[in-house]
Amino acid sequence: MTGTPQTPLSATTSPADTSRQGPVLAQGVDEEPLAGNQRDFTGGLGAGLMIVLCILYTAFHIGVMNFYPLETWTYRLIHVAGGLVLGFLLFSAASISAAPAEAGRPLRVAPLEWPLLIAAAAGIGYAAAMIAFAWGAWWLTGAARPPAFVFETYGVPLTAGMVAALAGAWLFPERARGRVHWADVLLAVAAVTVLGYILFNVGALRLRAGTALAQTADFYAALVGVILILEATRRLAGLALVVIAAIFILYSFAGPYLPGFLAHRGYTPTRFFTYIYTDQGILGDTTAVSSTYIILFITFAAFLQASKVGDYFVNFAFAAAGHARGGPAKVAVFASGLMGMINGTSAGNVVATGSLTIPLMKRVGYPARSSGAIEAAASSGGQIMPPIMGAGAFIMAEVTGIPYTEIVVAAIIPSVLYFASVYFMVDLQALKLGMKGLPREELPVFAKLVRQVYLFIPVIILIYALFSGYSVIRAGTLAMVAAAVVSWLTPYRMGVAAVLRAFELAAKMSIQLVAVCACAGIIVGVIALTGVGARFSALLLALAAQNQLLALFFAMCIAIVLGMGMPTTAAYAVAAAVVAPGLISLGIPVLTAHFFVFYFAVMSAITPPVALAAYAGAALSGADPMRTSVESFKIGLAAFVVPFMFFYSQALLMQGDWLEIAHVFVTASVGIFLLAAAVQGWFFGLLNPLVRVVLLIGALAMIKGGLISDLVGLAIGAGVLLYQKKVVSPRDLAHGLD
Known part of the structure; x- marks a missing residue:
């Protein structure tokens, strides 16, 4: 039994379906x-080949993780190389036209391209031939080492x-x-060539x-591999992470010329790149997470998308909260939190769910920027929402050694407080502006949903x-199997074709994080090598003068700056390597230190001046990005x-x-x-402005969590309430303070 073709919901939902379920607002929001x-690719041999490569990439990971474990280096090397191949084939070096290629049009090469084409094909072709010769000799004759010229001349x-x-x-x-x-x-072939060399010599x-024994041939493979990772990251995630990685690489060679705590003895190119x-470095913790947990849960998200369970989540949120004042904003809080937990990228989640929620928020009265x-x-x-936390929980578990379940449990109250705060923000803004919700007749029928x-069974x-x-x-x-089984209770049954489609989607959705984690591994490797x-x-200890609060403030600033313009996964990985050890050395518990850094790395996505998630929202709402x-941020x-709490x-x-x-949960909520x-x-x-300041002081008084500070905060809140209800006057409040 084959699966239902993955066409837009509006095209596949019959009138009978609509009348049975009520109006459907969410249609492919997680695509x-x-x-x-x-x-x-719209058709032809190229499209078919890309589909096969994507399916094989995902199937390889699912198969190895569940049925046929591979040696660690081998698995991670194939993971990175496969991501590079798909990245170069699916993403151009520059923006491209929306128009598809003309059918049958031959590939045109500009005259000035010919020298580059010949040089690239000759160099990469020769290297690939040498590596293929080494593997062929081993397979056919059992030769453990090819002739010396093979590895001496390929680099x-x-x-x-x-x-x-x-x-x-x-x-x-x-x-x-x-x-x-x-x-x-040719760049994809170069990535496979690097993989072939390293796998052949992996033992x-x-x-x-990384030692004085490293050979020149090792250097060339590592050098080309690092450059390919940087280029793939630039194409898939922008320049920010590439620039930071390049600065760290330069730092590795500039150490002897730097002053103070930045100075180090420096390294030869061969030792550094190998x-x-x-x-x-590249094959370390970040790639360990991307090759297991990240690709696993992205595949789970792809199964939810293929089975239309993701649409159901958003429709359920609309049915539950869409009619309330400022309803679409409250739907955004619930639905975006749920989808963002799974897909692991803030800006991508904004684009996916915001295309639906932002126009509806504007419709009920929210300003475009809001x-x-x-x-x-x-x-x-x-x-920051458990249990998946956009892969953050898995990286934290890998880095700290703290059990994953303990991290997930620890994340519950902070995430509830955060989403409660956002909910309060949108509700109070709706109340202040006199907004209403969407008419019930335009919303899905809650009783039917x-x-x-x-459909929540997979989660x-x-x-x-x-x-x-x-x-x-x-x-x-x-959970993936459950998503496929549950789909058989819906019009979108997942058969073999739909499962393969989910595998294809998972590969396309994961390659950005594959490149990002590999690039973050470069930075982590530099930190480990240089001891910076x-x-x-x-230095953090000296600046803070053993004052933990001051150290936390510095750590907050550093984590935000490091995360600006970077995907969340990379931002936390880098901040955890740079900032968290300093906090731990001050006596702050490991879990608290890493959660503190993680929160601010995540929130860099909405912190001006470089706020990727906010810029994505501005593009959809038509508002000024900076505003x-x-x-x-507000x-x-x-x-x-919350991290200070x-x-x-x-x-x-x-x-x-x-x-x-x-x-502490009750008082923190207040x-x-x-x-x-x-x-x-x-x-x-x-x-009025003065009362707002007073109320802010009351809120901040409850941060510390002590009995006296909590009582002060509650007293201020109660006083402002009585003042607004005209029970007391400003003079009475002043007299009470005496």
């Missing part, structure tokens, strides 16, 4: 939009050919969306890479399996307060007895409400 430089041609291919891709990009540029094909490289391409900002704040919050509540199974002792991989796999992380920790980023302000009271991270946990009221200027009525 990945094409990037400006992403190719779109320079490979490097020169790669440089020529990069120049061709940059200078003469293919503008048709349905065609692959010759240079990108020896484990011992000699070290970086080991499990201390509409984009609310979506950005809610989508970014998905990264409740009958399909079984329930995931959570149950995680907390029942199953491994993360087994739990994610069970330890020296930075010492939208400022508004999103709406997500709780995320800048759980620093002062670790009961917010579920550390302690239940009575203490309940106490403080979050007071904060939202102060920011929006509406409590139980409009607030």
Whole structure:
């Protein structure tokens, strides 16, 4: 039985379906939009080949994780190389035209391209032939080492050919969306060549890479591999992470010339690049997570998309909250948080769900900048929502050694506080502006959607399996199977074709994070090689003068700056390597330190001046990007307060007895409400500027979590309430303070 073709919901939902379920608002909200430089193959041999490659890439990971484990380096090397191949074939070096390629039109090469094409093909072709010869000799004759000339001569041609291919891709990009540029094909071949060399020598490289024993041939493979990762990251995630990685690479060679704590002895290119391409760098923790947990849960998200369960989540949110005042904004809070938890990218989630929620927010009265900002704040919050946390929980578990389930439990109260704050923000703004919700006749019928509540089963199974002792991989796999089984109770049954389509989608959705994690691995490797992380920790200690609060403030600033313009996964990985050790050395518990850094790395997506999620929301709402980023910062302000809350009271991270946990949760919730009221200027009525400041002081007084500070905050909140209800006058309040 084949699956239903994945056409838009509006095209596949019959009138009978609509009358049975009520109006359907969400239609393909979780589908990945094409990037400006992403190719779109509409048919022919090229399209079929890309589909097969994507399916094989995902199937390889699912198969290895569940049925046929591979040696660690081998698995991660194939993971990175496969991501590079798909990245170069699917994404151009520059923006391309929306027009598809003309059928049958021959590939045209400009006259000035010919020298680059010949040089690239000759260099990469020769190197690929040498590596193929080595493998062929081993398979056919059992020769463990090929003739000396094979590895002695492949490196320079490979490097020169790669440089020529990069120049061709940059200078003469293919503008048709349905065609692959010759240079990108050669770059993909270069990635496979690097993989072939490292895999052939993997046993020896484990011992000699990064040492004085590293060979010239090792250097060329690592050098080309690093450059290909940087280029793939530039295409898939922009320049920000590439620039930061390049600065760290330059730092590795400039150490002898730098002053103070930045100075180090420096490294030879051979030692540096071979070290970086080991499990201390590119093949380390970040790639470990991307090759297992990230691709697993992206595949789970692809199954939800293929089975239309993702649409049901959003429709359920509309049915539950769409009629309330400011309904679409509240839907954005719930739906974007849920989808953002799974898809692992703030800006991508804004584009996916915001295309539906932002126009509806504007319709009920939210200003354009507020509409984009609310979506950005809610989508970014998905990264801190358990149990998946946009892959953040898995990286934290890998880096700290703390059990995954403990991290997930610790994330519950902070995420509830954050989303409660955003909800309070949008509700109070709706109240202040006198907004209404959407008419019920335009919303899905809640009673009918409740009958399909079984569509939440995949997520329930995931959570149950995680907390029942199953491994993360087994739990994610069970959730995928559940999504396919549940689809048979809907019009969108997943058969073989739909499962393969989900595998194809998963590969396309994952390659950005594959490149990002590999690039972040370069930075982590530099930190480990140079020891700058330890020296930075010492500097942080000196600046803070053993004052933990001051150290936390510095850490907050650094994590935000490091995360600006970077995907969340990379931002946390880098901040965890640079900032967290310093906090831990100050005596801050490991879990608290990493959660603190993680929160601010996530919130860099809505922090001006570089706020990727807010800019995506501004593009959809038509508002000014900078004003939208400022508004999103204001709406997500709780995320800048909550980390200080759980620093002062670790009961917010579920550390302690239940009575203490309940106490800090209740008082923190009241403080979050007071904060939202102060920011929006509406409590139980409009607030003048002075009263807003007073209420803000009351909110901040509840951050520390102590009994006296809580009582002060509650007293201020009660006083403002009585003042607004005309029970007391300003003179009475002043007299009470005496």
